[in-house]
Amino acid sequence: MREQIEGSQAVARAVALCRPQVVCAYPITPQTHIVEALGARVKEGSLAPCQFINVESEFAAMSVSIGASAGGSRAYTATASQGLLFMAEAVYNASGLGLPIVMTVANRAIGAPINIWNDHSDSMALRDAGWVQLFAADNQSAVDLHIQAFRLAEELSVPVMVCVDGFSLTHAVEGIDVPDQESVDSFLPPFVPRQRLDPDEPVTIGAMVGPEAFTEVRYLAHARMRRALDLMPVIAAEFAAAVGRGGGGLVEPYRLEGADLVVVAQGSVIGTLCDAIDELRDEGISVGALAVTVYRPFPVDAVRAALAGARRVVVIDRALATGEGGFLAADVRRAAPAGTPLHGVIAGLGGRPVTRASLRRCLEEASRGLLGELAWLDLDTTLIEKELAGLPGGTDVHAGPHAG
Amino acid sequence: MNIPFAITLDVGSSLANKTGNWRVERPVYVDRLPACNQACPAGENVQGWLYRAEEGDYEGAWRVLVEENPMPAIMGRVCYKVCETSCNRAQLDEAVGINAVERFLGDEALRRGWPFAPPAKESGKRVLVVGAGPCGLSAAYHLRRLGHTVTIVDSERDAGGMMRSGIPVYRLPRDVLTAEIDRILDLGIELQLGTRVSNVEKARAEGGFDAALVAVGAQLSQRAEIPAGDSARILDALRLLRSVEDAEPLRLGRRVAVYGGGNTALDAARTARRLGATDAVVVYRRTRERMPAHDVELEEALAEGVQVRWLSTVSRADAGTLVLEKMRLDETGFPQPTGEYEELDADSLVLALGQNTDLSLLEDVAGITVDDGVVQVGPDLMTGHPGIFAGGDVVPGERTVTTAVGHGKKAARRIDGWLRGEEWRPAPKHELASFDLLNTWYYSDAPRTVRPQLEPARRRTTFDEVVGGLDETNALFEARRCLSCGNCLECDNCYGVCPDNAVVKLGPGKRYQIDYDYCKGCGMCVAECPCGAITMVPESI
Amino acid sequence: MPTAPVKFYQVGSFAAGNRLIDPSLRTVQSELTRSNSLTSGHRACQGCGEALGARYVLDAAMRASGGRLVVVNATGCLEVFSTPYPETSWQVAWLHSLFGNAPAAASGVAAALRSQGRTDIRVLAQGGDGGTVDIGLGALSGMFERNDDVLYVCYDNEAYMNTGVQRSGATPPAARTATTETVGPEPGNVFGQGKNLPRIAMAHGIPYVATATVSEVHDLENKVETAMGIHGARYLHVLVPCPLGWAAPTNQTVHLARLAKETGIFPVLEARDGEVTAVSAIRHQVPVEEYLKLQGRYRHLFRPEPRTEVIARIQAAADANIARYGLVSDDATEPPAGGAP
Numbered sequence A: 001m002r003e004q005i006e007g008s009q010a011v012a013r014a015v016a017l018c019r020p021q022v023v024c025a026y027p028i029t030p031q032t033h034i035v036e037a038l039g040a041r042v043k044e045g046s047l048a049p050c051q052f053i054n055v056e057s058e059f060a061a062m063s064v065s066i067g068a069s070a071g072g073s074r075a076y077t078a079t080a081s082q083g084l085l086f087m088a089e090a091v092y093n094a095s096g097l098g099l100p101i102v103m104t105v106a107n108r109a110i111g112a113p114i115n116i117w118n119d120h121s122d123s124m125a126l127r128d129a130g131w132v133q134l135f136a137a138d139n140q141s142a143v144d145l146h147i148q149a150f151r152l153a154e155e156l157s158v159p160v161m162v163c164v165d166g167f168s169l170t171h172a173v174e175g176i177d178v179p180d181q182e183s184v185d186s187f188l189p190p191f192v193p194r195q196r197l198d199p200d201e202p203v204t205i206g207a208m209v210g211p212e213a214f215t216e217v218r219y220l221a222h223a224r225m226r227r228a229l230d231l232m233p234v235i236a237a238e239f240a241a242a243v244g245r246g247g248g249g250l251v252e253p254y255r256l257e258g259a260d261l262v263v264v265a266q267g268s269v270i271g272t273l274c275d276a277i278d279e280l281r282d283e284g285i286s287v288g289a290l291a292v293t294v295y296r297p298f299p300v301d302a303v304r305a306a307l308a309g310a311r312r313v314v315v316i317d318r319a320l321a322t323g324e325g326g327f328l329a330a331d332v333r334r335a336a337p338a339g340t341p342l343h344g345v346i347a348g349l350g351g352r353p354v355t356r357a358s359l360r361r362c363l364e365e366a367s368r369g370l371l372g373e374l375a376w377l378d379l380d381t382t383l384i385e386k387e388l389a390g391l392p393g394g395t396d397v398h399a400g401p402h403a404g
Numbered sequence B: 001m002n003i004p005f006a007i008t009l010d011v012g013s014s015l016a017n018k019t020g021n022w023r024v025e026r027p028v029y030v031d032r033l034p035a036c037n038q039a040c041p042a043g044e045n046v047q048g049w050l051y052r053a054e055e056g057d058y059e060g061a062w063r064v065l066v067e068e069n070p071m072p073a074i075m076g077r078v079c080y081k082v083c084e085t086s087c088n089r090a091q092l093d094e095a096v097g098i099n100a101v102e103r104f105l106g107d108e109a110l111r112r113g114w115p116f117a118p119p120a121k122e123s124g125k126r127v128l129v130v131g132a133g134p135c136g137l138s139a140a141y142h143l144r145r146l147g148h149t150v151t152i153v154d155s156e157r158d159a160g161g162m163m164r165s166g167i168p169v170y171r172l173p174r175d176v177l178t179a180e181i182d183r184i185l186d187l188g189i190e191l192q193l194g195t196r197v198s199n200v201e202k203a204r205a206e207g208g209f210d211a212a213l214v215a216v217g218a219q220l221s222q223r224a225e226i227p228a229g230d231s232a233r234i235l236d237a238l239r240l241l242r243s244v245e246d247a248e249p250l251r252l253g254r255r256v257a258v259y260g261g262g263n264t265a266l267d268a269a270r271t272a273r274r275l276g277a278t279d280a281v282v283v284y285r286r287t288r289e290r291m292p293a294h295d296v297e298l299e300e301a302l303a304e305g306v307q308v309r310w311l312s313t314v315s316r317a318d319a320g321t322l323v324l325e326k327m328r329l330d331e332t333g334f335p336q337p338t339g340e341y342e343e344l345d346a347d348s349l350v351l352a353l354g355q356n357t358d359l360s361l362l363e364d365v366a367g368i369t370v371d372d373g374v375v376q377v378g379p380d381l382m383t384g385h386p387g388i389f390a391g392g393d394v395v396p397g398e399r400t401v402t403t404a405v406g407h408g409k410k411a412a413r414r415i416d417g418w419l420r421g422e423e424w425r426p427a428p429k430h431e432l433a434s435f436d437l438l439n440t441w442y443y444s445d446a447p448r449t450v451r452p453q454l455e456p457a458r459r460r461t462t463f464d465e466v467v468g469g470l471d472e473t474n475a476l477f478e479a480r481r482c483l484s485c486g487n488c489l490e491c492d493n494c495y496g497v498c499p500d501n502a503v504v505k506l507g508p509g510k511r512y513q514i515d516y517d518y519c520k521g522c523g524m525c526v527a528e529c530p531c532g533a534i535t536m537v538p539e540s541i
Numbered sequence C: 001m002p003t004a005p006v007k008f009y010q011v012g013s014f015a016a017g018n019r020l021i022d023p024s025l026r027t028v029q030s031e032l033t034r035s036n037s038l039t040s041g042h043r044a045c046q047g048c049g050e051a052l053g054a055r056y057v058l059d060a061a062m063r064a065s066g067g068r069l070v071v072v073n074a075t076g077c078l079e080v081f082s083t084p085y086p087e088t089s090w091q092v093a094w095l096h097s098l099f100g101n102a103p104a105a106a107s108g109v110a111a112a113l114r115s116q117g118r119t120d121i122r123v124l125a126q127g128g129d130g131g132t133v134d135i136g137l138g139a140l141s142g143m144f145e146r147n148d149d150v151l152y153v154c155y156d157n158e159a160y161m162n163t164g165v166q167r168s169g170a171t172p173p174a175a176r177t178a179t180t181e182t183v184g185p186e187p188g189n190v191f192g193q194g195k196n197l198p199r200i201a202m203a204h205g206i207p208y209v210a211t212a213t214v215s216e217v218h219d220l221e222n223k224v225e226t227a228m229g230i231h232g233a234r235y236l237h238v239l240v241p242c243p244l245g246w247a248a249p250t251n252q253t254v255h256l257a258r259l260a261k262e263t264g265i266f267p268v269l270e271a272r273d274g275e276v277t278a279v280s281a282i283r284h285q286v287p288v289e290e291y292l293k294l295q296g297r298y299r300h301l302f303r304p305e306p307r308t309e310v311i312a313r314i315q316a317a318a319d320a321n322i323a324r325y326g327l328v329s330d331d332a333t334e335p336p337a338g339g340a341p
Ligand SMILES: Cc1cc2nc3c(=O)[nH]c(=O)nc-3n(C[C@H](O)[C@H](O)[C@H](O)COP(=O)(O)OP(=O)(O)OC[C@H]3O[C@@H](n4cnc5c(N)ncnc54)[C@H](O)[C@@H]3O)c2cc1C
Pocket: B078, B079, B080, B130, B131, B132, B133, B134, B135, B136, B153, B154, B155, B156, B159, B160, B161, B162, B163, B166, B167, B168, B195, B196, B197, B198, B215, B216, B217, B218, B219, B241, B263, B264, B267, B355, B361, B391, B392, B393, B394, B398, B399, B400, B401, B402, B404
């Protein structure tokens, strides 16, 4: 049943439907509403026997989740930004141990300068930490992806991070269809851990592995991750069958048929992007979009297939590999058919709105071949030039949307 | 569980990693010689029987004890306890009351009628033992248990030697003495009393004995030339003591002086008190520190009202009075006359100046050497005459019941070997379990149990036994004060402190074993063994 | 056995076992059936106090929980020497996650067990002093403050041993470590630093805090047993001498632990709900030199010249402990089953 609710509340309800057994988190904007809602459910008893643990840091939150998962329970946590980095060591540890923890990252910029608003810097920083990363384009997909995330994590014994844009999704009230318990139960069986701490069957979990076997350990982790690419479409299909609605999969195409220009993006920018594409199509520009849902492992084949007909590719990144460019762009470049011109666009950093108008402008330029290899959406060039003038090396830096 | 590769491991799999090859030294369990065992003139396995007693297994303890000494009830009363003097526990608080526990075991055995185990088989050999004192009795016991036929011959009316004719009844009740002697004789030993042997070789040959032991003690009192008036009453201590035994006590008068400084002197003085003397004064040439009598004996005597004139000699005896000369000690500690005199009222003077041997039974025997009044023997106690052995007071050494018992055992074992034609070889001794080898932290602090003593007032008038025994609780307590020096006491400490679980516990009574597959040779078990029963030895690489 | 109880038992309760006392009074370590939770074949140095302490603690905890135990271990020597692939020395259900998160991971395990209704299974977390007083302190404090049902055991060897003996917040003054070398005007670790974690734990008001050493296994086991009988956050701080880091002979580990207590340098105590409830009396008080001179990390206090004023400062600290906790007063508890009748 479709209701108007805040994204965070919807995510909390989706997580609750998955019957987590341990929820542990540390507050950080914009993740707070999700865990507050879960905390309330545990406290009122509606989520019994789930345990909700208030900890002293994100490092502890992930560590508690590790313990809980190793203890054989379905474990969930949520964080963002500084919090994700604060738990980084444990993030790697969870995947290294093969613990199927599900974590929401309410995407937010990373300081300094401290900034509470949305971008993808946090998830990108830990994109290769051995976790599956799923990016929600809207709150409906946020809901659906969380439910699928548990299934995927537990089938593979790999942790899954569901990336939901801070504020623009977490705090947005939308019409969302949250499935009922019965359909979720039919889709997501109770957690059967691959290994757990059990006095009846004691094992040593977390041994020290030296050069003689470390490569093999990593290879096996790699192989399990790659299996996510096969599994995710299957899971998405089963999810659709269970709840009577699609959602998920590796990538989500939008009006790709006959598109000369394909825009690749992830997260909440997809909605605005689709609106801009509709307008551009109306104006006769043949443009389509590809939303990357599974970002890690990167679905190279699916992306390549989607880009097969493209003459030109634009990749929108809501994060910056400083001094380099976009993360997604780098990945797409790998997948794009050889010789296809590719423009990276850095957009929406630290919560700057990505407006339909700006996107239209940018895509129009792209369709006319005027966009450089790396472009910056809505960059204040006057300011930049003034600042750069004071730098050693002068203004000899390409800047602005038209820069090459 | 389908466990992930390498990250997750099956428990206990490190047993495949044999860390024993790290070792440069290895711990080895040893049995070291406890100081008490080493000191005991009777060669008792003191630590061994205490170990049993600690567990409350008194019969077991007694049986270990009587492997070496058949008379624990007597030893527990008359022994001078050199074991306690050397006891390591003395360096911690006070020596273990070994002798008191021994007496408890001895008494317990008599009370319960525990018999000795009979000999396993008969050897067909016959041995003559001359003298039924502690040496002769001990030898007879051991010889009999080794399967030999033994005949003891003694000139007295009763067996016991000086234990009966010398040691006063208040120190050694005669029922105890008789009971322990009877138990020895019950092994099937022939005893001929009232028979004086005048030539031991002749007696051996005539009796058809394969070997003989001379254990006739020192029966003659040492005389002293003291100018004396006609009516002066002078007698010797042995006569006095024997007269009590014979139930015809001598009349000594109210004031009795005893001349001498040994235990015999004190026994005589204490006996005099019991016979009615109001004053019993020991006259001794030197000081208290130099007195050969044991301190306890002196303490007991003083407590009973015996007085001592230190640094005095008797220079003249008259009826009712003695003239004493004062002495002083020279640089070498020898007493020198001062020329100062004093008088002491005394109705009689008892001489307790030592005993001499009567070795007439050896006079015509070939090969025998007598020096300084004692028979010369080898370390195996054989005299110069093959097949004739000697022990106890007749040979050089300490003159104590304990030494005599030890000689008896040693002679018996040697006679046994000799009869079987074996070469004599001294038994190898274990390394001494000295105090520095102990880790005394582990022992509970516990001072010694004091044996109950008769009220001194009662002692003065009766011949009741002065020193009481321990009750069971006290005996057990006392036994448990033993540190078990050098011998595993199964405290599980090595098993506990090994960081590598390389000590294997074999179960009660079976001790432990090192698992050299895993022992890294840290030496912790050695350092933390309370009793020094483990040692480190270098690995031969 | 006699009817009158004889309370004096030769080695009393000082040794691991004692054939003369009632089996119920013997230690778990003395028993054939102990679980050897940390079994042979581990790669700890010869005479490692941590290996010893861990087996003492876990075997006692296994006994107390009827074998229903799971263990979470911080990074450090204990973890490294026990679990190099392909062999593990643990014979309990065991998890190693990170250096600084053992308390939190343990909280997670406890939460999981609670959510599964498997409350018969008990959780024990353990780590070295570095993992406990330094990098793991935040997580530990959180676990304490939430009163999570975890017994946390710190094996204090007074430095970061696994990385090569660097100073930790538990390194004592004057001790040489690789980061407090014996150079300069104040050689070794400086005075006036460091933290007392048992007291920090007590300040959390958790139900049970205790200290112990590897030299008194009865006491240590009693404390583990007591702790296991309580639910909520519990803390046990065990002094475990390290022959390598302390530069001491490998056979002196237990002896050094004993001296640490007997000098007053390491007070052995028990606290409930934030208040000290019992202290172990010093049995044979010894001056701190006796303790210091056995250890190479204090060699500079004796050679080339004795640095008596530094030794006096260490003695003063020991004396302060003795005064603070009444370690030589009559109130101090006697070791059980060790006294005279
Ligand atoms: C008063 C006194 C108190 C003592 N108190 C103690 C004490 O408390 N503790 C201690 O350890 N020691 C004590 N002693 C010493 C101890 O009694 C002797 O050292 C010990 O008895 C010597 O034992 P033995 O077997 O060599 O000789 P004895 O005990 O003297 O026995 C020798 C036996 O041989 C017999 N005999 C002698 N000649 C012949 C012969 N020709 N034919 C047949 N039989 C013969 C004798 O009648 C006697 O029975 C004491 C001695 C005396 C005199």
